[in-house]
Amino acid sequence: MQLEKSKLIGNQTIEISGSKSISNRLLILHQLFENIEIKNLSNSQDTQLLEKALNSDSEIIDIHHAGTAMRFLTSYFAIQEGKTVILTGSERMKQRPIKFLVDALRNLGAEISYLEKEGFPPLKIVGKKLEKNSVTISANISSQFISSLMLIGAKLENGLEIILEGKVTSKPYLDMTLKILRTVGITNRWEGNIIKIDPYKQTEKHLQNIPFIVESDWSSASYFYSLAAISRETINLNSFKPYSLQGDSALREIYWKFFGVNTISEGSEAKISLFPEQYFNFPEKIILNMNDCPDIAQTLCVTATAIKIPFEITGLETLKVKETDRLLALKNELFKIGCISEITDDSIISVKFFEPNDNISIATYNDHRMAMSFAPFCLIKELNIENEEVVEKSYPDFWKDFKKIIEKN
Numbered sequence: 001m002q003l004e005k006s007k008l009i010g011n012q013t014i015e016i017s018g019s020k021s022i023s024n025r026l027l028i029l030h031q032l033f034e035n036i037e038i039k040n041l042s043n044s045q046d047t048q049l050l051e052k053a054l055n056s057d058s059e060i061i062d063i064h065h066a067g068t069a070m071r072f073l074t075s076y077f078a079i080q081e082g083k084t085v086i087l088t089g090s091e092r093m094k095q096r097p098i099k100f101l102v103d104a105l106r107n108l109g110a111e112i113s114y115l116e117k118e119g120f121p122p123l124k125i126v127g128k129k130l131e132k133n134s135v136t137i138s139a140n141i142s143s144q145f146i147s148s149l150m151l152i153g154a155k156l157e158n159g160l161e162i163i164l165e166g167k168v169t170s171k172p173y174l175d176m177t178l179k180i181l182r183t184v185g186i187t188n189r190w191e192g193n194i195i196k197i198d199p200y201k202q203t204e205k206h207l208q209n210i211p212f213i214v215e216s217d218w219s220s221a222s223y224f225y226s227l228a229a230i231s232r233e234t235i236n237l238n239s240f241k242p243y244s245l246q247g248d249s250a251l252r253e254i255y256w257k258f259f260g261v262n263t264i265s266e267g268s269e270a271k272i273s274l275f276p277e278q279y280f281n282f283p284e285k286i287i288l289n290m291n292d293c294p295d296i297a298q299t300l301c302v303t304a305t306a307i308k309i310p311f312e313i314t315g316l317e318t319l320k321v322k323e324t325d326r327l328l329a330l331k332n333e334l335f336k337i338g339c340i341s342e343i344t345d346d347s348i349i350s351v352k353f354f355e356p357n358d359n360i361s362i363a364t365y366n367d368h369r370m371a372m373s374f375a376p377f378c379l380i381k382e383l384n385i386e387n388e389e390v391v392e393k394s395y396p397d398f399w400k401d402f403k404k405i406i407e408k409n
């Protein structure tokens, strides 16, 4: 996608579809427990793949690049008595870890085997009744493993106790799962390092359809925060609430503190306006731990580079095992837009900004967030985004929405 040097058309309104994370949880719960009437379901390819997998009779389920779906379906199929499936995905999916989740499920009594490399998809899952109700799992690789167990917990006869070992990564996603479980009547608690999910008891309330309006996707909103911060123009976003289940709503505080972008909520209309201060003193350096919101780290690095604010971002140990090694991809591509950076296993630090060359072409590494996070740089300089179709994974309408609010400068 060739993007000319552009300027923002101020005060336009964008409607992003429902949160991918919330939608994925609701689809699993709908299938396992309840008639949930889901409104504003995510239109992301990942959510569509999950929905298709849940309704499929096929023995082979290919989930492509959808990590959350892969992890959630592993537990889901493990408890489908009498059903055997092969759960597979893209070449990258076959490099993304799943061992700790498989070990935990096996310890509960599940029958899961690896078809290629030990510890990685594809998996053969023979659905069974799980008899045990307590399991220990490392919490520092991916919170998706734990959410996956939590989502099936209430289906086990005595519920499920999950004992977390080590540092908990991406914690707001676990809080999200617990809160969503409560909305469908599954009681739970998290005390110290133990999460307890009570067994499901159907009540009269549950016999009706439970309506759930999915709030729009905060991770997708990040690209508009970036545009607002760089352009200093206002952007309006629909279907966002003042109180969110999504950890990426930390964008409000982060973009206010470091970039002076105010978020004004019009509560009753579930609409927010991103309103940049015109005379904001940018900080000398951004020092931030983003372990709670890893999916918006790429966005923040590009905004900071465009405005030339040095940054030191830590807590990013999960980035290496996402759609690509996001730390390496960031280092390579930030260089093209004028930032020399250093990376470690869990951090990225800017070292120096310089005037980038012309003819910038950003590689996207099969990673939707690489494409979307670099696009706002067109407010500074013309650039090409390679394989622009990667955005489909989470935000199929991205280019349509993006182009609606920029024009050639």
Ligand SMILES: O=C(O)C1=C[C@@H](OP(=O)(O)O)[C@@H](O)[C@H](O)C1
Binding pocket: 020, 021, 022, 068, 141, 142, 143, 144, 147, 169, 170, 173, 294, 295, 318
């Ligand atoms: O539970 C979820 O919906 C997600 C959890 C996070 O993954 P990790 O826990 O692996 O960091 C996040 O990066 C991913 O996009 C969605």
Ligand SMILES: C=C(OP(=O)(O)O)C(=O)O
Binding pocket: 046, 065, 066, 067, 068, 069, 295, 322, 323, 369, 394
């Ligand atoms: C990491 C992501 O997704 P997943 O792990 O579900 O592939 C993402 O959307 O940034």
